[in-house]
Amino acid sequence: xxxxxxxxxxxxxxxxxxxxxxxxxxxxxxxxxxxxxxxxxxxxxxxxxxxxxxxxxxxxxxxxxxxxxxxxxxxxxxxxxxxxxxxxxxxxxxxxxxxxxxxxxxxxxxxxxxxxxxxxxxxxxxxxxxxxxxxxxxxxxxxxxxx
Numbered sequence: 001x002x003x004x005x006x007x008x009x010x011x012x013x014x015x016x017x018x019x020x021x022x023x024x025x026x027x028x029x030x031x032x033x034x035x036x037x038x039x040x041x042x043x044x045x046x047x048x049x050x051x052x053x054x055x056x057x058x059x060x061x062x063x064x065x066x067x068x069x070x071x072x073x074x075x076x077x078x079x080x081x082x083x084x085x086x087x088x089x090x091x092x093x094x095x096x097x098x099x100x101x102x103x104x105x106x107x108x109x110x111x112x113x114x115x116x117x118x119x120x121x122x123x124x125x126x127x128x129x130x131x132x133x134x135x136x137x138x139x140x141x142x143x144x145x146x147x
Contacts, residue, residue: 039102040080040126048138051112055104058124065126069114076128077103111136 017077041112043054055076058064064078107115116131 008145014106038100039104044106050132051109053106053126053128053130055126055128056124057102057121057126060121060124060126060141062121064123067119067128068109068118069108069117071110072108073105074108074114074117074130075103075105076126077101104118 039054041084042056045052045054053076057078060078060080064080065073066077068077070076077127081099111132113131113133118129118131120127121131
């Protein structure tokens with residue numbers, strides 16, 4: 001077994017490796033839109049009868065959303081403004097405004113029935129159900145009799 005001399009000058013410290021790590025400091029724009037508003041995370045699931053989208057959008061009301069289909073593109077968007085208004089004659093040392101908006105678009109597959117899309121908002125999740133066309137659903141196994 002050979003002994004190797006430890007050269008501290010060429011070895012990064014734990015402190016250096018911590019700050020070089022992308023695990024803790026991911027400054028990419030993957031969760032922000034072009035207007036620097038946060039985009040909701042989306043889960044997309046396929047079942048035998050439908051496609052299901054789940055968008056994580058807590059703090060909204062169902063009236064805050066717009067779900068539209070145009071040319072086989074499903075667009076889910078929202079714009080929410082809140083102003084903390086005070087009474088006339090008050091002087092403010094701090095006044096906060098809130099504005100949130102997003103828009104996410106999804107190209108529908110040929111197997112989707114865009115005329116029967118349904119959406120529901122509950123517990124901070126917007127559920128969008130996109131049924132499949134009848135001809136796109138998997139068929140039952142059928143045994144063919146051999147003559």
